[in-house]
Amino acid sequence: MTRKLFRNAHIFTPIDKGKPLAGEEQGKIAEIKDGAILANGGVIEKIGVDCGVTKGLKPNCVDEEYDLCGACLIPGFVDPHTHMCFAGRREDEFGKRISGLPYLEILRQGGGILSSVKAVKDISEDELFCRTRHMAMRALAKGTTTMEIKSGYGLETDLELKMLRVIRRVAQETPLNIVATFMGAHAVPAAYKERADEFVDEIIIKEMLPKVREQGIAEFCDVFCEEGVFSTDQSRRLLKTAAAMGFGIKIHADEVNDLGGAGVAAELHAASAEHLLAASEENLKAMGRAGSIAVLLPATAYSLKKLYANGRNIVDWRVPVAIATDCNPGSCFCESIPFVFGLSVMNMNMTVNEALTASTLNAAYAINRAKKLGSLEIGKQADFLILDGETPVALAYHAGSSSILGVYKAAARVI
Ligand code: NIG
Ligand code: FE
Numbered sequence: 129m130t131r132k133l134f135r136n137a138h139i140f141t142p143i144d145k146g147k148p149l150a151g152e153e154q155g156k157i158a159e160i161k162d163g164a165i166l167a168n169g170g171v172i173e174k175i176g177v178d179c180g181v182t183k184g185l186k187p188n189c190v191d192e193e194y195d196l197c198g199a200c201l202i203p204g205f206v207d208p209h210t211h212m213c214f215a216g217r218r219e220d221e222f223g224k225r226i227s228g229l230p231y232l233e234i235l236r237q238g239g240g241i242l243s244s245v246k247a248v249k250d251i252s253e254d255e256l257f258c259r260t261r262h263m264a265m266r267a268l269a270k271g272t273t274t275m276e277i278k279s280g281y282g283l284e285t286d287l288e289l290k291m292l293r294v295i296r297r298v299a300q301e302t303p304l305n306i307v308a309t310f311m312g313a314h315a316v317p318a319a320y321k322e323r324a325d326e327f328v329d330e331i332i333i334k335e336m337l338p339k340v341r342e343q344g345i346a347e348f349c350d351v352f353c354e355e356g357v358f359s360t361d362q363s364r365r366l367l368k369t370a371a372a373m374g375f376g377i378k379i380h381a382d383e384v385n386d387l388g389g390a391g392v393a394a395e396l397h398a399a400s401a402e403h404l405l406a407a408s409e410e411n412l413k414a415m416g417r418a419g420s421i422a423v424l425l426p427a428t429a430y431s432l433k434k435l436y437a438n439g440r441n442i443v444d445w446r447v448p449v450a451i452a453t454d455c456n457p458g459s460c461f462c463e464s465i466p467f468v469f470g471l472s473v474m475n476m477n478m479t480v481n482e483a484l485t486a487s488t489l490n491a492a493y494a495i496n497r498a499k500k501l502g503s504l505e506i507g508k509q510a511d512f513l514i515l516d517g518e519t520p521v522a523l524a525y526h527a528g529s530s531s532i533l534g535v536y537k538a539a540a541r542v543i
Contacts, residue, residue, distance in 0.1 A: 129168055129169035130168075130169065130191045130192065130539075131166065131167070131168050131173075131189060131190050131191050131192075132166070132167045132190070132191065132192045132193070132194070132510075132539045133164065133165075133166050133167075133181075133182070133185075133190045133192070133193045133194070134164060134165045134166075134167070134194050134196055134201075134539075135164045135178055135182075135193065135194065135195055135196065136162065136164070136178070136195050136196050136197055136198055136199075137160075137163045137164065137165070137196040137198070137199060137200075137201040138159075138160070138161055138162075138163065138198060138199065138200045138201065138518070138519075139158075139159070139160040139163035139165070139175070139201045139202075139504060140157050140158070140159055140200065140201070140202050140484065140519065140520050141157065141158055141202065141203055141488075141503050141504040141505070142156070142157055142158070142203075142484065142485040142488060142489040142490075142502075142503050143156070143158050143503060143505065144489060144498060144502070144503045144505055144508075147419070147448075147493070148419070148421050148448035148450075148489070148490045148493040148494075148498075149448060149485050149489060149490060150416065150443075150446045150447060150448040150449075151443065151444070151446040154443055154448065154449060154481075154482045154485045154486070154490070155443075155479050155481040155482045155485070156481065156485075157481040157484055157485070157520075160175075160176060160177060161177070162177055162178050163175070163176065163177060163178065163181075163201070164176070164177070164178040164181040164182060165181070165201075165504065165510060165512070165539075166181050166185075166190070167510040167538075167539035169538075170509060170510055170537075170538025170539045170540070171507065171508070171509055171510065171538075172504060172505065172506050172507065172508055172509070172510050173506065174506065175504055175505065175506060196514065199514045199515070199533070200514070200515040200517055200518060200519055200520070200522070201504075201512050201513065201514055201515070202484065202488070202504075202512065202513050202515060202520055203488040203489070203501075203502060203503055203504050203511060203512055203513070204271065204272070204273025204274065204488075204501075204511035204512055204513055204535065204536070204537065205270075205271045205272045205273065205274075205465040205487050205488060205491070205513070206272070206273070206274040206275070206450075206487065206488055206491035206492045206495070206497065206501060206502055207267065207272045207274070207275040207276065207452050207453050207455070207463075207465055207487075207491065208275070208276050208307075208400070208423055208450050208452045208491040208492075208494040208495045209276055209278075209378075209400075209402050209423050209425060209452035209453070209454050209494075210267075210275055210276060210277050210278065210452065210453055210454065210455040210456070210463070211277070211278050211280060211281070211311075211454070211455065211456035211457075212260060212263045212264060212267070212275070212277045212455050212456075212463065213256065213260045213277050213278075213279065213281070213291050213294050213295055213298075214244050214247070214248065214259070214260075214281055214456065214457045215244070215247035215248050215250070215251040215255070215256055215259060215281075216243070216244060216247030216251075216457060217457055217461075218239075218240075218243060218244070218457045218458050218461075221234055221239055221240065221243070221458060222431075222461075225432070225433075226433070231384070231432055231458070231459055232354070232355065232356055232357075232384055235315060235356070235357070236356060238318060240315075240458050241280075241281065241314055241315040241458060242315055242317070242318065244281045244456075244457055244458065245281050245282065245283050245287075245315070245317070247281070248281040248282060248287060248290070248291065249282075249284075249287055253290055253293065253294060256290070256291070256294045257294045257297050257298065260277070260294055260295070260298050261298050261301060261302055263455065263463055264277075264298050264302050264304055264306070265302060266463050267304075267453075267455070267463040267464075267465075268302070268303065268304055268535060268542060268543060269530075269532070269535070269543050270463065270464045270465060270466055270530050270532055271465055271466065271513045271530070271532040271535055272304070272463070272465055273303075273304060273305065273501075273511040273513075273535065273537050274304060274305040274306070274307075274491075274492065274495075274497060274501050274502075274511070275304060275305075275306055275307070276306070276307045276308075276309055276348070276452075276494075276495045277295045277298070277306055277307075277308060277309070278308075278309040278310075278311040278314075278350055279291035279292050279295070279308070279309070279310055279311050279312065279314075279346070280311030280312065280313075280314030280315075280350075280352075281314070282312070283312065283314065283315060283317045284317070285312075285331070285335050285336050285339060288310065288312050288336055288340070289339065289340070289343070289345070292308055292310065292340065292343075292345040292346055293345065295308045296308065296345060303537045303540075303542045304537070305497065305501060305509075305511075307347055307348070307495040307496070307497065308345060308346040308347060308348075309346055309347070309348040309349065309350050309378065310336070310337070310340045310345075310346035310348070310349050310350070310370075310375070311349070311350040311351070311352070312331070312332045312336045312337075312340075313328065313332055313350070313351035313352060313358050313362075313363070313366055314350075314351075314352050315352065315357060316357065316358070324357075324358060324359075324362060325362065328358065328362045328365060328366055329365070332366060333365070333366060333369050337349070337369060337370060337373060337375075338373075341373050341374070341375070346375070347375065347376055347495075347496065348375055348376040348377065348378050348399065348495070349366070349367065349370035349375040349376070349377055349378070350377075350378040350379065350380065350402075351363045351366050351367060351379055351380065352380040353379055353380060353381050353382075353387055353389035353392065354380065354383055354384060354385065354387065354389075355384065355385045355387060359387070360387055360388050360389060360391075360392050363379055363389065363392055364392050364395075364396065367379065367392070367396055367398065368396065371396065376399045376495075376496055377396060377398045377399060378398055378399055378400050378401070378402060378423075378494075379392060379393050379398055379400075379401050379402070380401075380402050380403055381393055381401040381402065381403060381404060381407060382401075382403060382404050382405065382406040382407035382408075382411075383402075383403035383404075383405055383406070383428075384405070384406060384434075385406055386406040386407060386408055388408075388411060389401060389407070390404055390407040390408070390411035390412055390414070390415055390422075391408075391410075391411040391414060393411075393415055393418070393420045394411060394414035394415045394417070394418040394420055395414075395418075397418050397419065397420065398418075398420050399420065399421065399493075399494060399495075399496065400420055400421040400422070400423045400450070400494045401415060401420055401421075401422060401423070402423040402424075402425060402452070402454075403423075403424075403425055403428065403437070403454075404422055404424065404437050404442070405429060405434055405435065405436070405437050407437075409441075409445070412441075412442055412445055412447055413445050413446075413447070415447050416445055416446045416447035416448070419448075420447075421447075421448045421449070421450050421490060421493060421494045422437075422442050422447045422448070422449050422450070423449075423450045423451070423452050423491075423494055424437045424439055424442070424449055424450070424451050424452075424472070424476065424486070425437075425451070425452055425453070425454040425460065425468075426439075426451065426468055426471035426472055426475060426476055427453055427454065427460050427462040427464075427467060427468050427471060428454045428459050428460040429471075429475075430460075430471060430475075431459060431460045431461070431462070432459055432460075436471070436475045436476050437476060438476065438477075439472055439476030439477060439478045439482075440476065440477035440478060443478060443482055448490050448493070449478070449482065449486050449490060450486050450487070450490040450491040450493070450494045451465075451468050451469070451472050451483065451486040451487050451491070452468065452491065452494075453465060453467075453468055464530060465487050466523050466529075466530045466531055466532065468487070469483050469484075469487055469523040469524060470523060470524045470527060472486065472487075472524075473523075473524040474524060480519075480520050480521050480523070480524060481520075483520075483523075483524070484520050488502050488503060489502040489503045490502075509537075509538050510536065510538060510539035511536065511537050511538065512536050513532055513533075513534065513535055513536070514532075514533045514534035514535075514536075515531050515532065515533065516529075516531045516532070516533045517531055
């Protein structure tokens with residue numbers, strides 16, 4: 129196994145305490161000046177101040193040594209919520225939305241998510257793979273070394289499986305770690321209009337979930353709980369079944385209207401609830417008690433021209449917060465965690481330290497990857513970024529610039 133020593137770095141990392149960081153803990157970041165990382169086979173063997181890491185190292189026991197010239201170094205970003213597997217673009221829809229047509233109205237008229245469903249149906253599996261890989265590589269260049277990708281532009285069993293196969297192939301053929309989420313409950317297909325119960329019970333629960341399970345092709349199950357899409361009862365039924373089958377569970381909750389999706393997340397001890405722009409204080413606090421992570425998606429609020437989720441309060445209420453891009457062709461065409469980071473600090477009033485935990489360790493917890501990823505500590509994978517700046521403040525301060533100079537995956541430079 130190759131041993132690599134990275135020296136002369138200014139390291140910033142959250143410290144893993146065995147569960148997602150909440151409240152004041154979310155804002156605590158370890159800082160190591162004149163730091164070094166010794167990686168063995170891509171895994172961190174030692175990390176700390178240079179003299180501590182190099183002390184006692186036998187001569188010639190390191191295969192490669194790098195001087196990082198004092199650069200700022202942070203963990204690779206983890207993006208715990210994307211819909212990055214898609215075909216086609218929706219620029220026409222974006223134009224209508226910025227002129228005032230509501231997002232849910234477009235879906236009601238058969239556009240929005242349903243137009244992406246048609247695009248995924250019409251494209252070959254190879255072409256869908258090429259497009260998804262292209263998006264994943266764009267995200268990698270912006271510092272995302274691990275991400276979740278959801279299905280949900282199939283809505284038919286074969287097409288959902290097609291998406292999940294593509295996601296698996298992107299995991300195999302790019303340097304990123306990728307976690308797949310099954311989201312057959314992303315919209316009610318036109319053929320089931322007014323029959324959402326039947327779609328949930330007969331198609332998703334009876335047909336899709338067992339097939340996805342049998343093929344071992346997704347780890348999580350997610351549902352879009354929203355007015356005119358899936359109700360809290362339908363979401364609860366689906367997620368309970370999925371959990372009993374061994375899936376981790378997630379819920380798109382209270383994005384536009386407060387239906388109580390955050391309360392369902394708390395009740396079912398979901399890994400996470402996402403969006404939460406309209407979630408009530410009571411349900412958010414219940415999530416905190418249940419240990420469900422609030423995955424906030426400020427680039428979606430930006431793109432939908434909505435009020436941002438109140439990240440400041442949510443952290444203060446001791447709900448562990450993660451941030452994600454929500455990258456998709458409709459509500460948020462953005463694969464950049466640096467952009468999301470800036471919005472979190474400037475528009476959700478989170479501190480830079482809180483945003484750093486939210487985009488690394490808590491994000492890794494939200495997709496069950498914290499054992500190996502999300503912070504720079506002994507035994508974890510050496511996934512890290514070199515920033516163009518003195519501290520992680522640069523990610524919010526240098527607006528519109530990604531500030532990412534180098535991306536390392538398992539101690540190998542990939543960007
Ligand atoms: O998280 N809200 C539901 N799903 C996505 C949007 C998907 C789309 O518009 O294509 C979201 O915003
Ligand atoms: Fe989403």
